[in-house]
Amino acid sequence: MDDVPNEIEELENKIINAGMSKEANKATTELNKLKLMPPMSAEATVVRNYIDWMVMFPWKKKTKVRHDLKLPSRFWKLSIMAWKR
Numbered sequence: 903m904d905d906v907p908n909e910i911e912e913l914e915n916k917i918i919n920a921g922m923s924k925e926a927n928k929a930t931t932e933l934n935k936l937k938l939m940p941p942m943s944a945e946a947t948v949v950r951n952y953i954d955w956m957v958m959f960p961w962k963k964k965t966k967v968r969h970d971l972k973l974p975s976r977f978w979k980l981s982i983m984a985w986k987r
Contacts, residue, residue, distance in 0.1 A: 914933060916954075917953065920957040929957065932952055
């Protein structure tokens with residue numbers, strides 16, 4: 903039972919370090935719900951899994967948007983040709 907507060911603190915630190923946007927920061931609300939739940943309940947397990955999934959998502963990672971449509975259009979044409987065979 904003593905490891906439950908440590909687990910909640912660990913999840914709280916993960917949420918803070920994840921760098922979620924304000925819109926995606928529902929994990930904080932779920933963490934507050936988790937604090938009120940019995941640790942061994944089925945719902946607590948679901949909430950823990952949800953929070954783990956949310957903090958594992960690469961929130962801080964950015965990619966360059968590609969506006970080059972040549973490759974997708976070529977792939978589309980090849981798939982149409984394969985379908986016609």
